[in-house]
Amino acid sequence: MGRAAESARIAAFLDGVPGSGTSRAMLLSGEAGIGKTVLWWWAIGEARRRGYITLVARPAEPGGLAYEAIAELLAEHLSDELHIPGNLRRTLEAALLLTDHRPADATAKIDRRAVTLACLAAFRAIAADAPVVVAIDDLPLLDAGSRRVIESLPRRLGHEGLGLILTARNDLPGVGGGLALDESLGSIEGLDVLSVGSLSDEQLILVVSARRGGPLPRPVMRRILQIARGNPMLAVEMARSPDEGGTSIALDGIVGVPAALRHLVAVRLGRLPTPVREAVQVIALATPPTTRVVEHVLGPGWGEGVDGAIDLGIVETR
Numbered sequence: 001m002g003r004a005a006e007s008a009r010i011a012a013f014l015d016g017v018p019g020s021g022t023s024r025a026m027l028l029s030g031e032a033g034i035g036k037t038v039l040w041w042w043a044i045g046e047a048r049r050r051g052y053i054t055l056v057a058r059p060a061e062p063g064g065l066a067y068e069a070i071a072e073l074l075a076e077h078l079s080d081e082l083h084i085p086g087n088l089r090r091t092l093e094a095a096l097l098l099t100d101h102r103p104a105d106a107t108a109k110i111d112r113r114a115v116t117l118a119c120l121a122a123f124r125a126i127a128a129d130a131p132v133v134v135a136i137d138d139l140p141l142l143d144a145g146s147r148r149v150i151e152s153l154p155r156r157l158g159h160e161g162l163g164l165i166l167t168a169r170n171d172l173p174g175v176g177g178g179l180a181l182d183e184s185l186g187s188i189e190g191l192d193v194l195s196v197g198s199l200s201d202e203q204l205i206l207v208v209s210a211r212r213g214g215p216l217p218r219p220v221m222r223r224i225l226q227i228a229r230g231n232p233m234l235a236v237e238m239a240r241s242p243d244e245g246g247t248s249i250a251l252d253g254i255v256g257v258p259a260a261l262r263h264l265v266a267v268r269l270g271r272l273p274t275p276v277r278e279a280v281q282v283i284a285l286a287t288p289p290t291t292r293v294v295e296h297v298l299g300p301g302w303g304e305g306v307d308g309a310i311d312l313g314i315v316e317t318r
Contacts, residue, residue: 002203003039009194010043010165014050017163018131024163025154027139029170030196033233036167037137039196043165047133053077053126055134059141060285069146070119071096072288073134077126084121092118095145112148119149120156131161139168154191170195198230207232208239211313237264272312279305280314 013026026043028036047054057072074096084092092098095115126132134153136142142150153164199207204225209215216224216239228235269277282297283289283306295302309315 002199002207003035003196006039006194006196007042010039011046013163013165013192014043014047014052014133017047017052017133018161026163026165026192026194028165028167028194028196031231032169033231034196034198035232036169036196040135040137040165040167044133044135047135047165050131052131052133053129055123055126055132057135057146058137058288059143059146062141064141064143065097066143067095067115067119067145067149068143069136070149071098073136074119074122074126075288078122082122083125083128084118088114088118088121091115092122095119112145115145116149116152120152123153123157123162124160127157127160127162131163133163133165135165137167139166199232200230201225204228204230204232204235208235211236212239234264237268240264240268272314273308275301275305276308276312276314277305280309283309283315 010026013024017024028039030036044054044056055073055077057069059069078092078096078098091111091114095118123132123134134150136150139150150164153162205215205221208221208224215221220239224235224238228238269280272280278298279294279302282294286293286297291306294306298305306315310317
Protein backbone atom coordinates (compact mmCIF):
# COMPACT_ATOMS: atom_id res chain seq x y z
CA MET A 1 0.00 0.00 0.00
CA GLY A 2 1.63 3.22 -1.16
CA ARG A 3 4.74 1.43 -2.48
CA ALA A 4 4.01 1.17 -6.22
CA ALA A 5 7.31 2.76 -7.29
CA GLU A 6 9.38 0.59 -4.96
CA SER A 7 7.50 -2.56 -6.03
CA ALA A 8 8.09 -1.78 -9.71
CA ARG A 9 11.80 -1.31 -9.13
CA ILE A 10 12.08 -4.58 -7.21
CA ALA A 11 10.15 -6.40 -9.95
CA ALA A 12 12.54 -5.05 -12.57
CA PHE A 13 15.48 -6.19 -10.45
CA LEU A 14 14.04 -9.70 -10.17
CA ASP A 15 13.36 -9.88 -13.90
CA GLY A 16 17.07 -9.31 -14.51
CA VAL A 17 18.34 -12.09 -12.23
CA PRO A 18 18.33 -15.03 -14.68
CA GLY A 19 20.98 -14.88 -17.34
CA SER A 20 21.79 -11.20 -16.84
CA GLY A 21 25.53 -11.79 -17.10
CA THR A 22 26.16 -9.12 -14.45
CA SER A 23 26.10 -8.85 -10.68
CA ARG A 24 22.63 -8.43 -9.21
CA ALA A 25 22.30 -7.09 -5.66
CA MET A 26 19.65 -4.80 -4.19
CA LEU A 27 19.67 -3.20 -0.75
CA LEU A 28 16.43 -1.90 0.79
CA SER A 29 17.56 0.94 3.03
CA GLY A 30 15.53 2.99 5.50
CA GLU A 31 14.81 3.83 9.11
CA ALA A 32 13.36 1.37 11.62
CA GLY A 33 9.70 0.58 10.95
CA ILE A 34 9.55 2.25 7.53
CA GLY A 35 8.52 -0.94 5.71
CA LYS A 36 11.76 -2.51 4.44
CA THR A 37 10.92 -6.00 5.66
CA VAL A 38 7.39 -5.87 4.22
CA LEU A 39 8.87 -5.06 0.80
CA TRP A 40 11.55 -7.70 1.32
CA TRP A 41 8.93 -10.39 1.95
CA TRP A 42 7.00 -9.16 -1.08
CA ALA A 43 10.17 -9.54 -3.16
CA ILE A 44 10.62 -13.11 -1.91
CA GLY A 45 7.05 -13.94 -2.89
CA GLU A 46 7.57 -12.42 -6.34
CA ALA A 47 10.79 -14.41 -6.80
CA ARG A 48 8.97 -17.63 -5.94
CA ARG A 49 6.14 -16.73 -8.30
CA ARG A 50 8.74 -16.49 -11.07
CA GLY A 51 9.97 -20.00 -10.25
CA TYR A 52 13.20 -18.87 -8.59
CA ILE A 53 14.79 -20.70 -5.66
CA THR A 54 14.78 -18.44 -2.59
CA LEU A 55 17.33 -18.79 0.20
CA VAL A 56 16.24 -16.78 3.23
CA ALA A 57 18.04 -15.71 6.42
CA ARG A 58 17.08 -13.31 9.21
CA PRO A 59 19.99 -12.85 11.66
CA ALA A 60 18.60 -12.42 15.17
CA GLU A 61 21.47 -10.64 16.91
CA PRO A 62 24.74 -8.90 16.04
CA GLY A 63 27.57 -11.26 15.21
CA GLY A 64 26.12 -14.64 16.04
CA LEU A 65 27.86 -17.97 15.57
CA ALA A 66 30.35 -18.30 12.73
CA TYR A 67 28.56 -18.95 9.41
CA GLU A 68 25.19 -19.03 11.19
CA ALA A 69 23.43 -17.12 8.43
CA ILE A 70 24.93 -19.36 5.73
CA ALA A 71 23.65 -22.38 7.62
CA GLU A 72 20.17 -20.84 7.66
CA LEU A 73 20.32 -20.04 3.94
CA LEU A 74 21.40 -23.53 2.94
CA ALA A 75 19.50 -25.56 5.56
CA GLU A 76 16.85 -26.97 3.21
CA HIS A 77 19.16 -27.64 0.27
CA LEU A 78 22.23 -29.48 1.57
CA SER A 79 21.08 -32.94 0.54
CA ASP A 80 23.35 -35.77 -0.57
CA GLU A 81 22.08 -35.19 -4.12
CA LEU A 82 23.50 -31.64 -4.21
CA HIS A 83 26.72 -31.89 -6.20
CA ILE A 84 29.57 -30.47 -4.13
CA PRO A 85 33.10 -31.92 -4.55
CA GLY A 86 34.05 -34.17 -1.63
CA ASN A 87 36.70 -32.03 0.06
CA LEU A 88 34.59 -28.90 -0.22
CA ARG A 89 31.53 -30.69 1.17
CA ARG A 90 33.49 -31.84 4.20
CA THR A 91 34.81 -28.32 4.74
CA LEU A 92 31.30 -26.88 4.45
CA GLU A 93 29.76 -29.40 6.83
CA ALA A 94 32.46 -28.75 9.40
CA ALA A 95 32.06 -24.97 9.17
CA LEU A 96 28.27 -25.21 9.50
CA LEU A 97 28.56 -27.71 12.38
CA LEU A 98 26.61 -30.29 10.39
CA THR A 99 29.08 -33.08 11.06
CA ASP A 100 32.41 -33.68 12.76
CA HIS A 101 35.08 -33.11 10.10
CA ARG A 102 37.35 -31.07 12.35
CA PRO A 103 41.13 -30.91 11.83
CA ALA A 104 43.22 -33.50 13.67
CA ASP A 105 44.86 -30.66 15.55
CA ALA A 106 42.06 -29.37 17.79
CA THR A 107 43.73 -25.95 17.99
CA ALA A 108 43.82 -25.48 14.21
CA LYS A 109 41.52 -22.89 12.74
CA ILE A 110 39.22 -23.55 9.81
CA ASP A 111 40.67 -22.10 6.60
CA ARG A 112 38.43 -19.12 5.81
CA ARG A 113 39.24 -19.21 2.12
CA ALA A 114 38.40 -22.91 1.94
CA VAL A 115 35.07 -22.31 3.68
CA THR A 116 34.22 -19.46 1.29
CA LEU A 117 35.02 -21.69 -1.70
CA ALA A 118 32.90 -24.48 -0.21
CA CYS A 119 29.95 -22.11 0.32
CA LEU A 120 30.27 -20.79 -3.22
CA ALA A 121 30.25 -24.35 -4.52
CA ALA A 122 26.99 -24.99 -2.66
CA PHE A 123 25.33 -21.85 -4.01
CA ARG A 124 26.56 -22.67 -7.53
CA ALA A 125 25.13 -26.19 -7.31
CA ILE A 126 21.74 -24.85 -6.17
CA ALA A 127 21.73 -22.25 -8.97
CA ALA A 128 22.23 -25.00 -11.54
CA ASP A 129 18.55 -25.96 -11.18
CA ALA A 130 16.92 -22.50 -11.34
CA PRO A 131 17.69 -18.82 -10.76
CA VAL A 132 18.46 -18.15 -7.09
CA VAL A 133 17.59 -15.15 -4.92
CA VAL A 134 19.48 -14.90 -1.63
CA ALA A 135 17.39 -12.80 0.76
CA ILE A 136 18.84 -11.45 4.02
CA ASP A 137 16.92 -9.21 6.39
CA ASP A 138 19.00 -6.83 8.53
CA LEU A 139 22.37 -7.21 6.86
CA PRO A 140 24.42 -5.49 9.62
CA LEU A 141 23.56 -8.35 12.00
CA LEU A 142 25.42 -10.90 9.85
CA ASP A 143 28.24 -12.81 11.48
CA ALA A 144 31.67 -12.09 10.03
CA GLY A 145 32.04 -15.46 8.27
CA SER A 146 28.68 -15.23 6.54
CA ARG A 147 29.40 -11.64 5.57
CA ARG A 148 32.56 -12.62 3.71
CA VAL A 149 30.66 -15.22 1.71
CA ILE A 150 27.71 -12.92 0.94
CA GLU A 151 30.00 -10.12 -0.23
CA SER A 152 31.61 -12.47 -2.76
CA LEU A 153 28.39 -13.88 -4.23
CA PRO A 154 27.54 -11.16 -6.81
CA ARG A 155 31.11 -11.06 -8.10
CA ARG A 156 31.58 -14.82 -8.26
CA LEU A 157 28.08 -16.05 -9.13
CA GLY A 158 26.11 -13.06 -10.37
CA HIS A 159 26.52 -14.18 -13.98
CA GLU A 160 25.11 -17.63 -13.12
CA GLY A 161 21.59 -16.49 -12.29
CA LEU A 162 22.01 -15.53 -8.64
CA GLY A 163 20.86 -12.27 -7.06
CA LEU A 164 20.89 -10.75 -3.58
CA ILE A 165 18.12 -8.79 -1.93
CA LEU A 166 19.08 -7.30 1.42
CA THR A 167 17.74 -4.89 4.03
CA ALA A 168 19.55 -2.56 6.40
CA ARG A 169 18.67 0.44 8.52
CA ASN A 170 20.12 3.81 7.56
CA ASP A 171 19.53 5.43 10.96
CA LEU A 172 22.17 3.58 12.95
CA PRO A 173 25.02 5.44 14.71
CA GLY A 174 27.81 6.26 12.32
CA VAL A 175 25.68 5.84 9.22
CA GLY A 176 25.88 8.77 6.89
CA GLY A 177 23.84 9.68 3.85
CA GLY A 178 21.76 6.51 3.87
CA LEU A 179 24.11 4.84 1.36
CA ALA A 180 27.41 3.82 2.94
CA LEU A 181 25.85 1.74 5.70
CA ASP A 182 29.22 0.28 6.54
CA GLU A 183 32.54 -0.26 4.78
CA SER A 184 31.75 -3.80 3.68
CA LEU A 185 28.75 -2.78 1.59
CA GLY A 186 31.05 -0.94 -0.73
CA SER A 187 32.62 -4.26 -1.69
CA ILE A 188 29.34 -5.76 -2.90
CA GLU A 189 29.68 -5.45 -6.64
CA GLY A 190 26.74 -4.00 -8.57
CA LEU A 191 24.83 -2.95 -5.42
CA ASP A 192 21.58 -1.12 -6.19
CA VAL A 193 20.35 0.84 -3.15
CA LEU A 194 16.61 1.40 -2.92
CA SER A 195 15.83 4.01 -0.27
CA VAL A 196 12.49 3.22 1.38
CA GLY A 197 11.03 6.56 2.40
CA SER A 198 8.09 7.84 4.42
CA LEU A 199 4.46 7.37 3.41
CA SER A 200 2.22 10.37 2.81
CA ASP A 201 -0.43 11.28 5.39
CA GLU A 202 -3.13 9.92 3.08
CA GLN A 203 -1.30 6.60 2.67
CA LEU A 204 -0.65 6.37 6.41
CA ILE A 205 -4.34 6.91 7.20
CA LEU A 206 -5.21 4.05 4.82
CA VAL A 207 -2.62 1.76 6.43
CA VAL A 208 -3.84 2.47 9.97
CA SER A 209 -7.50 2.10 9.00
CA ALA A 210 -6.81 -1.19 7.22
CA ARG A 211 -4.95 -2.64 10.22
CA ARG A 212 -7.64 -1.50 12.67
CA GLY A 213 -10.61 -2.39 10.50
CA GLY A 214 -11.88 1.17 10.58
CA PRO A 215 -10.86 4.82 11.04
CA LEU A 216 -9.68 6.48 14.24
CA PRO A 217 -11.21 9.68 15.63
CA ARG A 218 -9.71 12.65 13.78
CA PRO A 219 -7.91 14.21 16.79
CA VAL A 220 -6.19 10.88 17.52
CA MET A 221 -5.23 10.39 13.87
CA ARG A 222 -3.82 13.92 13.66
CA ARG A 223 -1.64 13.20 16.70
CA ILE A 224 -0.40 9.96 15.12
CA LEU A 225 0.44 11.68 11.84
CA GLN A 226 2.32 14.41 13.71
CA ILE A 227 4.50 11.97 15.62
CA ALA A 228 4.88 9.12 13.11
CA ARG A 229 6.07 11.38 10.27
CA GLY A 230 5.25 8.82 7.61
CA ASN A 231 6.54 5.75 9.47
CA PRO A 232 3.91 2.99 9.06
CA MET A 233 5.05 0.72 11.90
CA LEU A 234 5.14 3.57 14.38
CA ALA A 235 1.71 4.74 13.24
CA VAL A 236 0.21 1.26 13.58
CA GLU A 237 1.71 0.75 17.04
CA MET A 238 0.47 4.16 18.17
CA ALA A 239 -2.99 3.37 16.82
CA ARG A 240 -3.15 0.38 19.15
CA SER A 241 -2.62 2.56 22.24
CA PRO A 242 -6.20 3.87 22.52
CA ASP A 243 -7.46 0.28 22.42
CA GLU A 244 -5.01 -1.17 24.89
CA GLY A 245 -4.17 1.59 27.32
CA GLY A 246 -6.90 4.21 27.48
CA THR A 247 -7.39 7.20 25.23
CA SER A 248 -3.96 8.86 25.20
CA ILE A 249 -0.81 8.08 23.26
CA ALA A 250 1.99 8.37 25.82
CA LEU A 251 5.23 9.26 24.05
CA ASP A 252 6.10 12.45 25.92
CA GLY A 253 9.84 12.83 26.39
CA ILE A 254 10.70 10.08 23.90
CA VAL A 255 12.78 11.40 21.01
CA GLY A 256 13.22 9.71 17.64
CA VAL A 257 11.39 6.97 15.77
CA PRO A 258 13.52 4.01 16.99
CA ALA A 259 13.07 4.98 20.64
CA ALA A 260 9.34 5.50 20.19
CA LEU A 261 8.98 2.12 18.49
CA ARG A 262 10.95 0.35 21.23
CA HIS A 263 8.75 1.96 23.87
CA LEU A 264 5.45 1.10 22.19
CA VAL A 265 6.47 -2.47 21.35
CA ALA A 266 7.78 -3.03 24.89
CA VAL A 267 4.48 -1.80 26.34
CA ARG A 268 2.51 -4.04 24.00
CA LEU A 269 4.62 -7.12 24.73
CA GLY A 270 4.41 -6.45 28.46
CA ARG A 271 0.62 -6.71 28.30
CA LEU A 272 0.59 -10.09 26.58
CA PRO A 273 -0.63 -13.19 28.42
CA THR A 274 2.29 -15.30 29.63
CA PRO A 275 1.88 -18.18 27.10
CA VAL A 276 1.78 -15.70 24.21
CA ARG A 277 4.76 -13.71 25.49
CA GLU A 278 6.85 -16.88 25.94
CA ALA A 279 5.96 -18.08 22.45
CA VAL A 280 6.91 -14.71 20.95
CA GLN A 281 10.27 -14.76 22.78
CA VAL A 282 11.11 -18.23 21.45
CA ILE A 283 10.04 -17.36 17.90
CA ALA A 284 12.12 -14.16 17.99
CA LEU A 285 15.24 -16.03 19.09
CA ALA A 286 14.92 -19.18 16.97
CA THR A 287 16.82 -19.44 13.68
CA PRO A 288 14.75 -20.46 11.82
CA PRO A 289 11.58 -20.27 13.99
CA THR A 290 10.00 -23.57 12.98
CA THR A 291 7.10 -25.21 14.82
CA ARG A 292 9.43 -28.07 15.73
CA VAL A 293 11.80 -25.70 17.54
CA VAL A 294 8.99 -23.89 19.35
CA GLU A 295 7.39 -27.17 20.46
CA HIS A 296 10.75 -28.50 21.69
CA VAL A 297 11.41 -25.39 23.82
CA LEU A 298 7.91 -24.76 25.18
CA GLY A 299 6.73 -28.35 25.48
CA PRO A 300 3.07 -29.42 25.78
CA GLY A 301 0.60 -26.61 25.22
CA TRP A 302 2.97 -24.67 22.96
CA GLY A 303 0.21 -24.17 20.41
CA GLU A 304 -1.83 -21.96 22.75
CA GLY A 305 0.82 -19.27 22.85
CA VAL A 306 1.55 -19.44 19.11
CA ASP A 307 -2.14 -19.29 18.19
CA GLY A 308 -2.60 -16.32 20.50
CA ALA A 309 0.35 -14.50 18.91
CA ILE A 310 -1.08 -15.15 15.44
CA ASP A 311 -4.54 -13.93 16.46
CA LEU A 312 -3.02 -10.70 17.83
CA GLY A 313 -1.10 -10.08 14.60
CA ILE A 314 2.32 -10.39 16.28
CA VAL A 315 3.35 -13.57 14.45
CA GLU A 316 2.73 -14.54 10.84
CA THR A 317 3.02 -18.02 9.33
CA ARG A 318 4.73 -18.53 5.98
